[in-house]
Amino acid sequence: MDGFRMIAEIQNGSATLYSRNGKILSERYMPVAQALEKIPLDCVIDGELVALDEHGRSRFQLLQNALRQKSNLRYYVFDCLFAGGKDVRKLPLLDRKEILRKLLPKSDLVQLSVHRPELGTQYFKEAKEEGQEGILAKRADSAY
16 A cells, blocks of 8 residues: 555544654544544554545555545554553464454444455556555464
């Protein structure tokens, strides 16, 4: 995805969004924070904030302009670090994704980045043909 990494901390029904270098982004992307506040447990999640074009592809330039013009934002969540007061970073990736699947609110704005267990080479080829950044590959049993 052609966006930027964002960590979300949900605590006592309030969401704080952090950039990769620790800057708080909650005010800038308030709709994302508000959607995440529907998560019923305290947690820390990891994902990528993107802006989608008319074909549903993420475009970094659209994200750069998102604060100045209406944008089709998505926060694709791909990992969970803490959930319900527990450190889950050592659990296998698929277990952490299952935690996310149960936690995430029904929302177009916040979506789970699915794990595809097969056909990685094919997905990479398709991404390349579409001019996308690439794909992220991670072992299903890996820790955070």
